[in-house]
Amino acid sequence: MTATKEHDLERCAEGGPQSAMERRFLEEFLETRGHSLASLKSLPEEEARRLMTEACRYASLKLAQVESKAHFRESIRGPD
Numbered sequence: 001m002t003a004t005k006e007h008d009l010e011r012c013a014e015g016g017p018q019s020a021m022e023r024r025f026l027e028e029f030l031e032t033r034g035h036s037l038a039s040l041k042s043l044p045e046e047e048a049r050r051l052m053t054e055a056c057r058y059a060s061l062k063l064a065q066v067e068s069k070a071h072f073r074e075s076i077r078g079p080d
Contacts, residue, residue: 021066025059026052 030036033051040048 022059022063025062026055029055029058 027037030040030051035043035051040051043051
């Protein structure tokens, strides 16, 4: 596997305050497909890219749900 491919597989979950949660969501999605971040490296590049794209979309959706819930809770509590 090339260094570029390895970078592409990890790019979705790097940096930022939510990276650990995003990585966990990526792993969660891949587990439902019988894979892990490590096992993607052994797949053909096109298949690994497809799975990672789907995993990134899933993680983005889950993060948006978490953020939405947090904002909702803040609005219920009102200003400090």
